[in-house]
Every structure is written in C-alpha cells, then in structure tokens.
Amino acid sequence: xxxxxxxxxxxxxxxxxxxxxxxxxxxxxxxxxxxxxxxxxxxxxxxxxxxxxxxxxxxxxxxxxxxxxxxxxxxxxxxxxxxxxxxxxxxxxxxxxxxxxxxxxxxxxxxxxxxxxxxxxxxxxxxxxxxxxxxxxxxxxxxxxxxxxxxxxxxxxxxxxxxxxxxxxxxxxxxxxxxxxxxxxxxxxxxxxxxxxxxxxxxxxxxxxxxxxxxxxxxxxxxxxxxxxxxxxxxxxxxxxxxxxxxxxxxxxxxxxxxxxxxxxxxxxxxxxxxxxxxxxxxxxxxxxxxxxxxxxxxxxxxxxxxxxxxxxxxxxxxxxxxxxxxxxxxxxxxxxxxxxxxxxxxxxxxxxxxxxxxxxxxxxxxxxxxxxxxxxxxxxxxxxxxxxxxxxxxxxxxxxxxxxxx
Numbered sequence: 385x386x387x388x389x390x391x392x393x394x395x396x397x398x399x400x401x402x403x404x405x406x407x408x409x410x411x412x413x414x415x416x417x418x419x420x421x422x423x424x425x426x427x428x429x430x431x432x433x434x435x436x437x438x439x440x441x442x443x444x445x446x447x448x449x450x451x452x453x454x455x456x457x458x459x460x461x462x463x464x465x466x467x468x469x470x471x472x473x474x475x476x477x478x479x480x481x482x483x484x485x486x487x488x489x490x491x492x493x494x495x496x497x498x499x500x501x502x503x504x505x506x507x508x509x510x511x512x513x514x515x516x517x518x519x520x521x522x523x524x525x526x527x528x529x530x531x532x533x534x535x536x537x538x539x540x541x542x543x544x545x546x547x548x549x550x551x552x553x554x555x556x557x558x559x560x561x562x563x564x565x566x567x568x569x570x571x572x573x574x575x576x577x578x579x580x581x582x583x584x585x586x587x588x589x590x591x592x593x594x595x596x597x598x599x600x601x602x603x604x605x606x607x608x609x610x611x612x613x614x615x616x617x618x619x620x621x622x623x624x625x626x627x628x629x630x631x632x633x634x635x636x637x638x639x640x641x642x643x644x645x646x647x648x649x650x651x652x653x654x655x656x657x658x659x660x661x662x663x664x665x666x667x668x669x670x671x672x673x674x675x676x677x678x679x680x681x682x683x684x685x686x687x688x689x690x691x692x693x694x695x696x697x698x699x700x701x702x703x704x705x706x707x708x709x710x711x712x713x714x715x716x717x718x719x720x721x722x723x724x725x726x727x728x729x730x731x732x733x734x735x736x737x738x739x740x741x742x743x744x745x746x747x748x749x750x751x752x753x754x755x756x757x758x759x760x761x762x763x764x765x766x767x768x769x770x771x772x773x774x775x776x777x778x779x780x781x782x783x784x785x786x787x788x789x790x791x
Contacts, residue, residue, distance in 0.1 A: 426777070426784070435774040438514070438782070439766060446513070447762075447769045448751050449484035452727075453519060453708070453737055456494055458744040459485075468493040470500055472507035480512050483748055486737060486772050487517025487574065490529060497535040498570065505571030514773070515781045517620070519574035522563055526593055530567060538566040544579060548596035548606065556596075556606045560613020560621075567619060573781050574620040576670060578610035580657035581630035590637065591629055598630075600653050604660035611664040618779045623661040624670035625710060626697060627686055628654025632674055637714045641674040642683055650679065659701060667775050668706040669697060671735065673716035685716060688726075693734035706771050708737040718742060724750030732760050736768035 426434075439447070457465055460475035469476075470493075488508060495501050505518050520529050525543035530536045539562050541547070547556060560578070567575065582603050583595035596606040607623065614621040627650055632643050645654065658669065671693060673685040679692070686692045687709040697703050709730050712718075717726050727738045727747035732754070741747035754760040776782045 431774055431777050434777050434782075434784070435770055438773050438777075439770050442769070444755060444762065444765070445752065446484050447765050448748060448755070450486035450514065450769045450772045451731060451737055451751065451765070452483065452485045452741065452744065452748065453487040453489055453517060453739050454483075454485050454744055455489050455491065455740050458740070459488070466493070470494055470496050470504060472504055472511070476508070477511045479744075480508070483744060484513055485516070485744075486514075487519055489519045489521075489576075489740065490572075491521075492529045492533065495529060495533055495536065498537065501530075501536070501570050509571070515776060517574040517772075517776070517781065518572045519576060520567065520572050521576045522567055522572075523577040523579055523594060524559055524563060530570070531563075536570075539563070543593035544596050544606075545583075545593035548599075548602060551602065553605050553609045557609040557613040560610040561617055562613075564614040564617030564619040568617055572619065573779055574622070574668070575614055576622045576624060576668075577614070578607050578621065578623065578661070579625070580607045580623045580661055581625060581628055582653055582657060583630040584653065585631045588630060588632055590632065591625075595630055596657075600656035604656040607657040608660040608664040611661045611666045615665060615667065620667035620706075620775060620779055621661070622668035622670050622708065623658050623666050625672035625674075626658055626669050627672070627676060627679075627692060628658070629672050629674060630654065637716075640683065640685075640716045640719060642677050643674055644678060645676060646678045650676070655701065662701055662703045662705075666705065667779070668708050668737075669703055670708050670710055670739075671697070672710050673714055684729075687735055688729040688733045690733040698734065704771070706736045706775055707734065709735050709739050711740040712738060712747075713740050713742050723747040727751050728754045728760065731764075731768070736771050 456469040456476065457467055459479040460469060460473045462475055494504070508518070509515055521527050522530050523544065524541035528540065531538045531540045541559050563575065579591065579594045580603065581591050581595050582598060582600050583591050584598050596603045611621040631645060632641050671687040673687055675683040675685055677683050680689050693707055697707065712723070712726050721729065723741045723743040723746045727741055728750050730738055731751055738747060751760065755762055755765060
C-alpha cells in the first residue's frame, strides 16, 4: 500500500501543541488561536498549521502533482482525447498514483446522471492520496455542465447577461448558494465561476452572454454576491478571466488574442469585479491566455506574465489565493507552446495551478526537470502547494479526521 501520512487529527494535535491552541474557546487576546470558531470553522492559524504539516511530509513529485487539475482523458487516454469517461478505470487509478494531481475537472461528457456522477467522484477520491479538487464549470445560464443535463435534476438559471439586466444582487447570492448546495451534494468542491469579465465589446463571442454586463460597478456587485453564495456553501469560487476578457474580439480557444487596453483602462474598468471578488474572499482567480501588450510590452499570454501575476494580481490587488490558468489545451497556447513549455512558463511566472495540459506526462516532467535544474525553485513550488493544500483544508476537502494514504 505504500507510505501512510499522519492523519490530520495528528496534524491538528501538533498544531495545537505548537500554537498553544485549546479545544475550547478561551476568553483572551489569543482567541484567534482557538481551533474552532463558534460556527465550527477552523481558524486561520490552525488551517495554516495543518497545511504546513502536510506540505512538510510531501516529496517533490507529490508537490508537483498538486499543481495540476486535469480532465479525465489525461488520466486515461486509451480511448482518445475526448472520450466520454463516465466510470472509473484501472488506468485512472494508475495515473492518480503516478502523478498525484491536485484535482480533476468534469465536463458534460462525464456527467450522465446523479448516481453515476456521485460514484465516479467517490471512486476518484478513494484512489488518491491527498483528496482532489473536483471541479466543474457551473456558471449558470449557457455554461452549466450539470444543470443543463435534465437527468441531474438541479436548478437551471437564466444567462448572466439576463440576470445583469434585472439588477437584483440578492438573486445572484441565492443563485450562488443554490449552485453551491446542489453541486456539493454530488461531490464537487471547486467551481470555475463566476465570470468577472465586463463585456464592453459587443463582438465578443467567447464571453457572450456569460458576463453580467458592461457596467463595471454592477458586474463587481454581482461578482461579489456570487462568490459569497458559493463559498458560504464551502464551494471554492473562481474569478475569471483575469485581467479581463470582456473587450476582446477574437476567441482564445482558436488562437492567440491580444487586447489594446493600457493599465489605466484596466484599472478603471476590468479590475473592478476582480477587486470586489478578491475582497469577498474568492479562493481562486483564473488567469486568461490573452495578452495585454500595452501593459507587458510583449504578446506573451497573461498566464505566463510575472508582471500580470506577481506585480498586478498579487501585489497591487492583494490576491493570495490560488492562481489557476485557463485550460491549456486552447489554441492560444497550443499554437505557440509545447505542453512542457506552457506549464513551466506559467509556473515560473507565478501561477499555482496548470489546468488541462494537452499532455500531462510531458507537462509534469517538464516542471520536475525545471525544479531539478534550478529554473524554478522548490521554495516557489512550496508556496503554490501551500495555497492549494490550505484551500483544501479550509473548504473541508481535507478533513481533520482524514487519513492521507498513498496508493
């Protein structure tokens, strides 16, 4: 069976000893060190301690694996690149053991009915060491992998464009909470939503009716409410597509895209919803593949720009959660970079998670080699993995009584 991690119960005990935590609330200035709040949530200090304890027990290969969220075909490619995997396979078990990815993403092709989806998610979780992010694009409206399947019996919502026209922020919170509740029941724990793009270009087909509208202030309010609704149900929310895809005309699924916005324009329009979502505590931000040449001075994708990620998203906007790339199988990436180059460039620039590389083995091994060669420091890998593990602990993906068993 291989190496067995300490249980998180033991890790929690270590944290209690090291920080002076107590199981019962204390009436003192050290109240922020209490293990559980009155609502039963772990405090920040305990979450940090547990995450660090897990990180300290990981090998480099295990840490690199946590930097990838993959589609099921990357775990079992025996049937082709877009096979409708709806059942767990032996090849998936082998890939989970080999790469130990941080998560998987489901598409409509993987979702047939409620029982099948629950079983597939359970099988995936039972065959991994550190519990997986089980993610999905469940924005509501036109992009709803679950709700648009009538077999799933979940709530369908209008397009975000239509919701934006109604200008009802309570409705948006309720929508987020409903989506969060319903997908959590199935076993999902990470949603690639909401779309925080301000649609200022009417010819933008990639964003289309997925945006709340063209008013930055209104989109900011709705983005905040969607984040709160999802995360109040312990589903990690993802702000996308930073630094803003609403003014683009071309589709990055098809090839490279550049927007002509300068930094003043981004700050006055595109950044408003992202700032609101970050202040609301969004766990993740998805960084797009488009380039912003008037800001970076290059046509490199935003997800490979340290200026965009480290200086703007991290330093200026204060985001310290998980920065995840858009899907790396899109034309804007595959037309220019190999899977290994794309993964290394993104992580070196400051991304924490690479989503859906075209070739997992090539991408994974390229990152490993970059660390071995010193091109990427292991300390940077540790920072990213700590964000991933910390979020999993915070959202209950990793529970305090979880046995982390290496398959």
